[in-house]
Amino acid sequence: MQYFDYEKVAREAGLTDDELASVKEVMRAEFPQDDMMWELHILRACAAIRDGHATLQDVTQRLAA
Secondary structure, X not given: OOOOOHHHHHHHOOOXXXXXXXHXXXXXXXXXXXXXXXXXXXXXXXXXXXXXXXXHHHHHHHHHO
8 A cells, every 4th residue: 555656756856766765765764664654754755855955865864874
């Protein structure tokens, strides 16, 4: 089941499949058991990148630390 259309927002942000996979991996580490929260935070990260509030590097480094 998919809760949010984060893939659409990722495309709007210009993320490649590999870049989206990186975001998903980082978010999965944050929310290993909660798929809805995982997808929500992927969506929010992609929207932040799309809207210029963050870069891919910001998202992956900040959360991976």
